[in-house]
Amino acid sequence: MCHVSAVSSCSGTRPMGCSKWRAAFNFGHLKAQSKLSLFFTMIVLFTYLLYCLNECCDSHPRPVYENGPVSSRDGPEGAQPLDAHSASSASLVRKQLSDSPNGIQPFYNISIANNFGSKTLPQAIIIGVKKGGTRALLEFLRVHPDVRAVGAEPHFFDRFYDKGLEWYRNLMPRTLEGQITMEKTPSYFITKEAPRRVHSMSRHTKLIVVVRDPVTRAISDYTQTLSKSPGLPSFQSLAFCNTTTGLIDTSWSAIRIGIYAKHLENWLRYFPLSRFLFVSGERLVTDPAGEMGRVQDFLGLKRVVTDKHFYFNQTKGFPCLKKPEGSSRPRCLGKSKGRAHPLISNEVLLRLRDFYRPFNLKFYQMTGHDFGWS
Numbered sequence: 265m266c267h268v269s270a271v272s273s274c275s276g277t278r279p280m281g282c283s284k285w286r287a288a289f290n291f292g293h294l295k296a297q298s299k300l301s302l303f304f305t306m307i308v309l310f311t312y313l314l315y316c317l318n319e320c321c322d323s324h325p326r327p328v329y330e331n332g333p334v335s336s337r338d339g340p341e342g343a344q345p346l347d348a349h350s351a352s353s354a355s356l357v358r359k360q361l362s363d364s365p366n367g368i369q370p371f372y373n374i375s376i377a378n379n380f381g382s383k384t385l386p387q388a389i390i391i392g393v394k395k396g397g398t399r400a401l402l403e404f405l406r407v408h409p410d411v412r413a414v415g416a417e418p419h420f421f422d423r424f425y426d427k428g429l430e431w432y433r434n435l436m437p438r439t440l441e442g443q444i445t446m447e448k449t450p451s452y453f454i455t456k457e458a459p460r461r462v463h464s465m466s467r468h469t470k471l472i473v474v475v476r477d478p479v480t481r482a483i484s485d486y487t488q489t490l491s492k493s494p495g496l497p498s499f500q501s502l503a504f505c506n507t508t509t510g511l512i513d514t515s516w517s518a519i520r521i522g523i524y525a526k527h528l529e530n531w532l533r534y535f536p537l538s539r540f541l542f543v544s545g546e547r548l549v550t551d552p553a554g555e556m557g558r559v560q561d562f563l564g565l566k567r568v569v570t571d572k573h574f575y576f577n578q579t580k581g582f583p584c585l586k587k588p589e590g591s592s593r594p595r596c597l598g599k600s601k602g603r604a605h606p607l608i609s610n611e612v613l614l615r616l617r618d619f620y621r622p623f624n625l626k627f628y629q630m631t632g633h634d635f636g637w638s
């Protein structure tokens with residue numbers, strides 16, 4: 265009512281002023297309309313951008329640490345053959361990857377690369393040893409633009425061999441020409457059937473074994489089990505068949521895994537020594553760049569991962585990867601890596617060292633490398 269009377273009084277008494285007012289009103293309406301459409305366009309664009317970013321995240325392979333949740337994204341994906349078009353785009357992407365500063369792959373490059381390439385069976389596998397430092401090695405290697413690796417442990421050659429090679433291949437990330445596909449499953453080293461199975465996949469497979477003082481390794485192994493089962497008997501009671509005789513219980517896996525010479529014998533039936541690289545778990549902590557140099561040489565890779573990629577994190581007490589450019593995430597390993605070990609008596613330690621000594625010497629002889637475990 266009020267609105268109608270105002271207009272009618274206006275049109276009757278002050279036509280000039282009214283038309284001016286109308287023009288002004290119309291102009292304002294137009295402005296508001298264009299602002300509104302701009303606003304909607306922005307919303308549409310923003311939603312699209314969010315959608316695209318989400319898509320990128322979905323295809324981005326995330327490192328999987330044993331202490332963290334394993335994402336469903338680590339599951340098998342359908343393999344796609346590399347066609348001519350993707351091959352040319354792939355070389356472009358490959359160039360982008362190798363041009364990346366410090367060899368650290370930026371997020372956007374990874375997501376692009378992930379849509380190209382093909383899934384191949386691994387040319388190199390970190391086969392052991394459990395608690396040797398295998399996760400650290402794999403994460404350090406993943407910094408290299410020519411290495412693509414599965415985050416989770418596939419356990420193909422020990423647990424899932426029945427699923428077949430095609431299943432295994434499908435677990436692998438896509439690689440471009442010249443890139444190496446890798447995985448790590450530390451239990452392969454002690455699996456009797458693993459050497460034959462790996463050999464039947466390819467006799468050219470490069471095998472990396474991260475070894476650590478078997479006594480410290482056994483304690484590390486025990487610490488991990490203890491963290492899952494707090495009621496576990498003491499290390500000492502598990503390590504010895506009988507504490508008075510001091511007989512070591514080799515049926516306990518924490519002890520058995522450390523008899524490296526015995527497990528290596530099994531592998532040497534199928535692979536020559538030249539197919540192996542033995543990485544010192546101790547040096548991987550004290551000199552990560554030095555060990556990484558050896559690993560890259562062994563894999564036939566350019567030495568991209570160097571000392572400038574590492575810093576020593578005082579709180580963690582371990583070397584960590586420097587922040588990759590454009591990311592605020594530090595690259596230390598998770599809480600399950602570098603745990604504090606329970607105190608073990610000197611007497612127990614001495615007995616264990618005595619037990620391992622002959623096996624260690626045999627291992628040094630077989631590998632031609634003295635790891636310096638006393």
Ligand SMILES: Nc1ncnc2c1ncn2[C@@H]1O[C@H](COP(=O)(O)OS(=O)(=O)O)[C@@H](OP(=O)(O)O)[C@H]1O
Nearest residue numbers: 394395396397398399400484582583597601602603
């Ligand atoms: N950079 C860095 N950060 C953290 N931890 C490191 C690192 N380098 C080597 N290590 C040692 O790795 C030990 C765990 O070995 P694995 O990764 O082979 O364990 S597992 O078999 O996969 O469970 C782990 O053993 P614990 O110290 O007993 O936890 C570490 O000593």
